[in-house]
Amino acid sequence: MALYEHVFLARQDLAQAQVDALAEAATKIIEDNDGKVTKTETWGLRSLAYRIAKNRKAHYVMLEIDGPTTLVAELERQTAINEDVIRYMTIRVDEHEEGPSVMMRKGDRDRRGGGGRGRDRDNSNNNSDN
Template sequence: MPYYEHVFLARQDLAQAQVDALAENAAKIIEAQDGKVTKVESWGLRNLAYKIAKNRKAHYVMLNIDAPAGVVAELERQTQINEDVIRFMTVRVEELEGGPSVMMRKNERERERGGRGGRGGRDRDDSGSNSAATSNDGE
């Protein structure tokens, strides 16, 4: 059977238990039609690049799926109906990742560094940004 990665974004005002229930519901849809969910990862509440349906953040969830194409079509149909899901995407892959996904490894690295890592706590480059404000008024 072909392999798929299905990622969906749930509304920001949902509790983590509700997001887990959405992932469980998706798994039930797949397993009811002879497919298998090999991994479910919750990437947590993350900022969006732009507002989607008045949401600035969303809960990200990824499922690794081993199922025929008809199962994926049904999963996408049911996901599209659900009002709690604001975006989703399913991609066919050659093989499924064995360990944690790239996003989970990135989150672990950020936690180890104690924050955003690499930025030193600054959001912008302060070198020379105030040069016009420090003019010589007495000359």
């Protein structure tokens, strides 16, 4: 079986319970097509880079999937006709990440004061002065 990551963006005006119901519906579609969801992550309500269908924000959800290729076509078909989903993407991966995804770790780095972009910029300016 192949490994996939499926991310969808739900409308901003949905409640968290409705977003969870969308994830459960996607999980049911996957399981009905001989697949298995190995991990579900809800990334929360995030700002979009540009407005999509009058939405400035969206609820992000990622599913890690293990299943046959045929299940992706059915999952994307069902997702495309759902009016609560404004964007989706499914990609095939070689292996699933252990632990939280990069999007979940990003919040940890921001809380610790990481990032480091400002330091790199400062160091490059100091090096050019020498």
